[in-house]
Amino acid sequence: xxxxxxxxxxxxxxxxxxxxxxxxxxxxxxxxxxxxxxxxxxxxxxxxxxxxxxxxxxxxxxxxxxxxxxxxxxxxxxxxxxxxxxxxxxxxxxxxxxxxxxxxxxxxxxxxxxxxxxxxxxxxxxxxxxxxxxxxxxxxxxxxxxxxxxxxxxxxxxxxxxxxxxxxxxxxxxxxxxxxxxxxxxxxxxxxxxxxxxxxxxxxxxxxxxxxxxxxxxxxxxxxxxxxxxxxxxxxxxxxxxxxxxxxxxxxxxxxxxxxxxxxxxxxxxxxxxxxxxxxxxxxxxxxxxxxxxxxxxxxxxxxxxxxxxxxxxxxxxxxxxxxxxxxxxxxxxxxxxxxxxxxxxxxxxxxxxxxxxxxxxxxxxxxxxxxxxxxxxxxxxxxxxxxxxxxxxxxxxxxxxxxxxxxxxxxxxxxxxxxxxxxxxxxxxxxxxxxxxxxxxxxxxxxxxxxxxxxxxxxxxxxxxxxxxxxxxxxxxxxxxxxxxxxxxxxxxxxxxxxxxxxxxxxxxxxxxxxxxxxxxxxxxxxxxxxxxxxxxxxxxxxxxxxxxxxxxxxxxxxxxxxxxxxxxxxxxxxxxxxxxxxxxxxxxxxxxxxxxxxxxxxxxxxxxxxxxxxxxxxxxxxxxxxxx
Amino acid sequence: xxxxxxxxxxxxxxxxxxxxxxxxxxxxxxxxxxxxxxxxxxxxxxxxxxxxxxxxxxxxxxxxxxxxxxxxxxxxxxxxxxxxxxxxxxxxxxxxxxxxxxxxxxxxxxxxxxxxxxxxxxxxxxxxxxxxxxxxxxxxxxxxxxxxxxxxxxxxxxxxxxxxxxxxxxxxxxxxxxxxxxxxxxxxxxxxxxxxxxxxxxxxxxxxxxxxxxxxxxxxxxxxxxxxxxxxxxxxxxxxxxxxxxxxxxxxxxxxxxxxxxxx
Numbered sequence: 001x002x003x004x005x006x007x008x009x010x011x012x013x014x015x016x017x018x019x020x021x022x023x024x025x026x027x028x029x030x031x032x033x034x035x036x037x038x039x040x041x042x043x044x045x046x047x048x049x050x051x052x053x054x055x056x057x058x059x060x061x062x063x064x065x066x067x068x069x070x071x072x073x074x075x076x077x078x079x080x081x082x083x084x085x086x087x088x089x090x091x092x093x094x095x096x097x098x099x100x101x102x103x104x105x106x107x108x109x110x111x112x113x114x115x116x117x118x119x120x121x122x123x124x125x126x127x128x129x130x131x132x133x134x135x136x137x138x139x140x141x142x143x144x145x146x147x148x149x150x151x152x153x154x155x156x157x158x159x160x161x162x163x164x165x166x167x168x169x170x171x172x173x174x175x176x177x178x179x180x181x182x183x184x185x186x187x188x189x190x191x192x193x194x195x196x197x198x199x200x201x202x203x204x205x206x207x208x209x210x211x212x213x214x215x216x217x218x219x220x221x222x223x224x225x226x227x228x229x230x231x232x233x234x235x236x237x238x239x240x241x242x243x244x245x246x247x248x249x250x251x252x253x254x255x256x257x258x259x260x261x262x263x264x265x266x267x268x269x270x271x272x273x274x275x276x277x278x279x280x281x282x283x284x285x286x287x288x289x290x291x292x293x294x295x296x297x298x299x300x301x302x303x304x305x306x307x308x309x310x311x312x313x314x315x316x317x318x319x320x321x322x323x324x325x326x327x328x329x330x331x332x333x334x335x336x337x338x339x340x341x342x343x344x345x346x347x348x349x350x351x352x353x354x355x356x357x358x359x360x361x362x363x364x365x366x367x368x369x370x371x372x373x374x375x376x377x378x379x380x381x382x383x384x385x386x387x388x389x390x391x392x393x394x395x396x397x398x399x400x401x402x403x404x405x406x407x408x409x410x411x412x413x414x415x416x417x418x419x420x421x422x423x424x425x426x427x428x429x430x431x432x433x434x435x436x437x438x439x440x441x442x443x444x445x446x447x448x449x450x451x452x453x454x455x456x457x458x459x460x461x462x463x464x465x466x467x468x469x470x471x472x473x474x475x476x477x478x479x480x481x482x483x484x485x486x487x488x489x490x491x492x493x494x495x496x497x498x499x500x501x502x503x504x505x506x507x508x509x510x511x512x513x514x515x516x517x518x519x520x521x522x523x524x525x526x527x528x529x530x531x532x533x534x535x536x537x538x539x540x541x542x543x544x545x546x547x548x549x550x551x552x553x554x555x556x557x558x559x560x561x562x563x564x565x566x567x568x569x570x571x572x573x574x575x576x577x578x579x580x581x582x583x584x585x586x587x588x589x590x591x592x593x594x595x596x597x598x599x600x601x602x603x604x605x606x607x608x609x610x611x612x613x614x615x616x617x618x619x620x621x622x623x624x625x626x627x628x629x630x
Numbered sequence: 631x632x633x634x635x636x637x638x639x640x641x642x643x644x645x646x647x648x649x650x651x652x653x654x655x656x657x658x659x660x661x662x663x664x665x666x667x668x669x670x671x672x673x674x675x676x677x678x679x680x681x682x683x684x685x686x687x688x689x690x691x692x693x694x695x696x697x698x699x700x701x702x703x704x705x706x707x708x709x710x711x712x713x714x715x716x717x718x719x720x721x722x723x724x725x726x727x728x729x730x731x732x733x734x735x736x737x738x739x740x741x742x743x744x745x746x747x748x749x750x751x752x753x754x755x756x757x758x759x760x761x762x763x764x765x766x767x768x769x770x771x772x773x774x775x776x777x778x779x780x781x782x783x784x785x786x787x788x789x790x791x792x793x794x795x796x797x798x799x800x801x802x803x804x805x806x807x808x809x810x811x812x813x814x815x816x817x818x819x820x821x822x823x824x825x826x827x828x829x830x831x832x833x834x835x836x837x838x839x840x841x842x843x844x845x846x847x848x849x850x851x852x853x854x855x856x857x858x859x860x861x862x863x864x865x866x867x868x869x870x871x872x873x874x875x876x877x878x879x880x881x882x883x884x885x886x887x888x889x890x891x892x893x894x
Contacts (some may be wrong), residue, residue, distance in 0.1 A: 092758055092765060094811055099634075115786035119768070123789035151788075242651045243643070248677060255675075257643045286678045287822065297631050299642035301677060312650065336786055350791050417796040419786050468794070589776040 024227060024509055027121040027153070029144040030130030031137075035161040039130055039199035040093065040106055045207035047221060049095045065520060083569070086268065092120070097225055097492045115336045115381045118147065118422060126155035126227040128220075133176045133196070134165040135184050142369050146385050148335050149187045150424060150476055152403025156191045157223050163212065164198045170214045186372045193223050233260035233296040233405055233412055237321030241352035241521070242314045246301070253284060253301040258294060259406040260440045261318075263293040263302065270322065272314025273397055281305035285366040313354030323397045326428035328361060331410060332401070333386045337420040337559050341380040341388075346514065347412040349390060349423065352400055353414075357513055357618075361391040361429075387535070389429045393543040400427050417512070447600070450530030456627040458527040460520075463536045464545060464598060465561035467566035470607050470615065473535035474561060477616030478534060482623060487532050487552040492519055494537040513544050520548035527555055532627060534619075540589045542596040557626060559619065560601035565590050567608050634818050638750040641668075642679075643790065644677040645753070648804040649681060651794050652751025655713060655804075659684040660893070661696045662841045663826055664755035664807055668816055669707065671754075674849075677868050685752075687739040689732075690715065691843040699827045714743035729846040730888055737893045741777050750795055751803045751877050754894050759811045760871060768793070769808055775799035777892035780853040803894075813864050820857045831855045834894060836876055840871050 028036050037251055044050050093104045105120040121127070127148050148156060158180055166172040173196045184191055196215055203209035204219040218226065225529055238261030246253045262270075267280045281303045283294050294300045310316070315323060335341050341360065341478035349358040366377035367385040380386040401408030408425035451457045463471040475491045482489040494515075498505070502518055505511040516539050523533045539545050549556045568590065569577040580588035587593040598604075603622045605615050631639070657672060657680070659665050672680045686700060704711045716739030722731045744752060753817055758765040768784055770792035785793045795802055807815075819826065829838045836849040837860075854860040 092809075094759060116784070117782075119787045125640070243646050246676065248679060253677065255646055257639065283678055286674055288674075295631065297636060297639055299639045352790075407787070409790060411791045417794045419788075419791060419793070422788065444631075481826070 012402045022150055023103045024229060025092075025124045026126050026128060026224065026227065027101045027115065027124035028128045028130065029121065030159075030161075031135075031140040031144075033131065034130045034132040034135070034141075036106060036130050039128075039159065039161065039205070042199050042202055042205055043104075043220070044093065044095060046202055047095065047097055075501050082160045097221055100225060100286055104225065107225060109472075114143070114147075114334075115419075117144070118151070118336070119169050121153070122146065122151050122422075122603070124153055125144075125230050126151045126157065126224075128157045128159050128224075129191070129238065130159045130161050130199075131176070131180055133160040133163045133173060133517040136176055138182055139369060141180075142183065142372055143186055143383075145184055145189060146153070146369070146372070147334060149189055150332050151386065152401065152424065154403050155227055156189060157220070157227075158184075158191045158194045159220060160196045161196055161198075161199050163196045164201060164203070168196070168203075168209075168211045170212075172205060180265065183372070186349075193218060195220050195223060196278040206534055206620075213250070230404065232264050236260040236296075236405070238263055238267075238316070238318050239323075239352075240269075240300070240406070241274070241354065242310045242312055242316065243353050243601055245309060251303060251309055252309065254316075255299070255300045255301045255306060256316070256353065258296050260296045262293055262295045263300065268319060269304075269316045270319045271308060271310045271316055273325075273395070274310075274314070275306055277319060278304040278306060278308050285333070311350075314351070315354070324428060325395045325397050327392050327395045328429035329390045329392070329396065329398070330364070330426040330429045331357075331388055331390055332426060333380060333388050333412075333421050333423050335380045335382065335384050335386065335421045337414070337418075338382045340384075341384060341386075342378070346517075347414060347420070348510075349392070349396070350411045350413055351396070351425075352406065354396075356392050356396050357510065358390040358392045358412075359517075360395075362389045364388060378485065387421075387426075390423070390430075390460070392415060393547040395570040401425050415627075437447055447530070449630075454530050456487055456532065456629045457555070458530050459532045459555050459557065459627050460523045460534070460557055461529050461534045461623055461626075462523075462539070462541045462545065462548060463534065463559045463561050463619075464609070465563060466565060466568045466595055467538055467588070468571050469561045469563035470612055471538075471561045472604065473612045474607075474615045475534045475536040477613060478484055478619040478623065481616060481620040482532060485620075485624070485629070487629065488530060489532040489534065490526060492526075492533060492535045492537070494519075497522075497537070507593070509541070509587075509593075512540070513547075516541075516544040516548055517551070520551040523548075524552050525553065529547070532623060534623075538589050538595075540593065540595040542598070545598065557602040557622075558598050558600045559603045559605065559622070561605050561607050562597070563607040632712075634814065634821060635658060637810055638671065638674065638818070640809065641671045641826075644804065644806040645672055646788075647792055648753060648770075648802075649676070649744065649808075650853060651792075651800075651852075652802055652804070654747060654749055655682045656743075656747065656749055656750035657682060657684045657753040658763075659686050659687065659700075659709075659711075660685070660841075661692070661700050661707065661827060663819060663830060664757065664815055666703075666824050666826060667675055667810075668753065668755045668807060669709070669780055670822060673707070678816040680707065680709055683712045683747075684710045685743055687716065687736055689735055689744060689843050691845060693827070693829055693841070693844050695827050695829055697842065703825065705886070711894060712747065714739050714746075717742075721728045721758075726887070732843060732846055734886060734891070735892065737777075737888065737891055741892055744777065744801055749801055751802050751804055753806060755807045756805055756894050757807050757810050757812070757815075762806075767805055767808060769805050770794070771803040773801050773892065775784070777801075779890050779892065781890065790808065791839050813861070816857070816861050818862060830860065855869075 030036050095102045097106055103250050105124055131137055160173060160176055163173055196212055197204040201207060207219045208219055232418055239259040240256050242254055243256040246255060263280060265280050265283060268277055284301045306451055331409050343360050343363055346359045349356045363377060363380060364387045365374035366380055368375050399407035410423035410425050411419055412421040412423055414420050463475055465471050472493050479489050479491050497519055502515050505515050517536055523535050526533045572578060579585045580591040589595045605618055607615055659669060683871050716735035719732055719735055723733040726734055758764045767788045829841060831837055832852045832855045835853060837852045837854060838849050841847060852863060854863040
């Protein structure tokens, strides 16, 4: 027989209906060497959930290594694990207890494997926290308890293991129990139960121990059998995140999984941030009985009337039960990257099927794992826990994180598409309450003083328009005109920025966004010195320009250099349009990438007609008016 | 929703994620029971269609019944079939035990197909309960340019957020059946009426529980000649599914070595 192991569920034919029920996932966590793997091995053995030959294999394996029966070998089905003597990754073992199906998720105790643990634990309905009664709670006990809180596992069974080392002494067990209760209480976690046990010897695991006659509570198997099932999410208001839109034959299908609530043919639904409303025309199924409704958990394909086209990431919801909408969001965070997180870092926030660009606006507090207190800090350490504020370029629709649902389960993804953190969303950030936000060191000379000396106030004038619209030419000529009138002025030009400051960026949407962000930050710094800054940047997306406006604040003016595509393409002074049309340049604004014209710019320069000089004069007049020199 | 409904809904979700995020994408179709369930689930996800190619990495040592089945259902299910062939066993790592060495041909054949078709996603029908090494897998399992599986450095995977490729030459193995058990597969086949190669059903007191190459796969003792009888048999069995697969038994680590190198 192979030594690799598969625990299969053994089912009596009488009980076959039971196996048709969904399995309850239970995660087992705890500090390294507190006995998780031993517990699982023992549990599977005592409840007759092992295949023939498996026990003999374990004994054989243990003998080869000169050890007594090592129940943990059961899980160490990978050679590398056995070599290191630790469980490397999370494993799922189906297992049956009386009339109930479970899946045991084994999560490793070694701290560098937090990401593996979260992989196993995130979907569990309940947790068994194994604590060595002799050692008490350790660093990973606290870490794992914190994680149980962050992923929203509410039902926690504490297994006080190795009580044989305390001679099954009731008083000593009670003392450990108190300290663990206090620890969990700090996190707002209330364990459902404490079971004093010895996993190695099988005390109070699947059979009641006669060594702890004072203990009359449920033994572990009884406690597991009493774990409440997952809440039904069908009774909540509908959330259907759009996963994809298909067009097969002449029909358009909107596909997605119902996260909560139910959907019926004829329901009116609001579609995401665009907010249009459509009616469910049909729920389509292949090789399944037709029903005019579907419930939480089902993956569906629906057709809409009118035949609107949602995007992936749009949430479909009842008009009467809208999600929250905010551009600044407070979130908890479990940080999985090996380098610390700092304010100002930018990520993609994945939320169900949606993705949004977000920046870490502030680190509001970081959990100190020694005593679980929340501390102010400038960074989140590797594998740390924190509360942060995320800022997005546009308002994000979301539901506040709620254990037992898929609501508000944000995930941060870096530039390399790596998942670097989990971010349960807590709610819109209170803008006034940003006392923990970064405090950039401001200049000692204040703005009023600079204005008095320079004779004008600071300003950022943001020129947007197509490539070849004349932004740079107008900016440079206006610079001369303004300078000659004594205005302290500088120009930030797109091409110039891309040669230096932004030479690492390409033309993808994310890179363009970052390009805009950097230009805005530099403009803000220059404006703080009292200068007038003229930015000439295509900045095609309204959301990116909105970000610039937010970064710079009240002294920001948007100027639309409005030159039509045909005129720009006719000029094509750099030969770029021709190249883009030939497909030699990807993502070229106006040709193969969108340009979102400003709806309400502070100034619109109609640049199809007239000379650049005239346009520069128009801009100069505008700036003088805005800076108190007009 | 019962257990099978839940498994189906989750698999459909996974297949739709793969179709949306990984291009080009293909599904491995080994002609076995699990991979037929997988094709069926794709048709559930895409309303009767399979909108990407299915690949058969042919060792040319399968049972004749399997080739017949392939040709019949490629037409019936309107599949876009890609065929790949495996290099001769002499080219495989000679330090592997014989059956594992033979199985390694499939790894090489698969690697060739991934390169030929520049695949970014390969859907495969492995399950956690089949084998200890597979129990460690992710639903979206990234493979580097050499197709190696880096067990020690797997990405986090939670809340249905999956890894996507971020480097030239890497691909993702997508595992929509990871959470299914053998008994779930059979019950689903029964419920849905999914066709199977009849080698799975007993003739003369023997049937195949798992199908591989004919020289390295052994039948088990069984009189189960119908779906209901197979299910009844599985409900009381205490031996593992891959017991008939020679390569699983050759040495403790042969199978893991195969998997790290890119085997399914």
